[in-house]
Amino acid sequence: MRILRVAAAVEAASLVLLLANLFTAHLPAVSSLAGPVHGTAYLVTIAVTWHTTDIPAARWCSLIPGFGGLLTVRRLPAGREPTGGSDRL
Structure with a gap:
């Protein structure tokens, strides 16, 4: 379950980073890095949970x-x- 906790923390932290960037400097480099990180963490969270x-x-x-x-x-x-299927991961 460690992977779920890490993915959940990364998902939330990357969202906070994306929103902070949006409301402040709106740097494209931050968005291009944090966006895919957030999306990947979101998908990992879903896959591990299900x-x-x-x-x-x-x-x-x-x-x-x-x-x-x-x-x-x-x-x-x-x-x-x-x-559930915890032996599959």
Whole structure:
């Protein structure tokens, strides 16, 4: 589940960076770097969640762009391995 936590943190941090850049200097270099990072973290969050858990609320929260990964991590039970296809990853 470490990969899910990392992907969720990267997803949220890159969104904050993109929005801060949008409302301040709007540097194209920052957008061209942070945009793909955010998109990749978003897709990793969705893929890991849907392959490792059977909890419907966690699965649907992972589809929320931006902070869905953080919401997904909160929905998972603490201290327990997720059920589902965790052996596939």
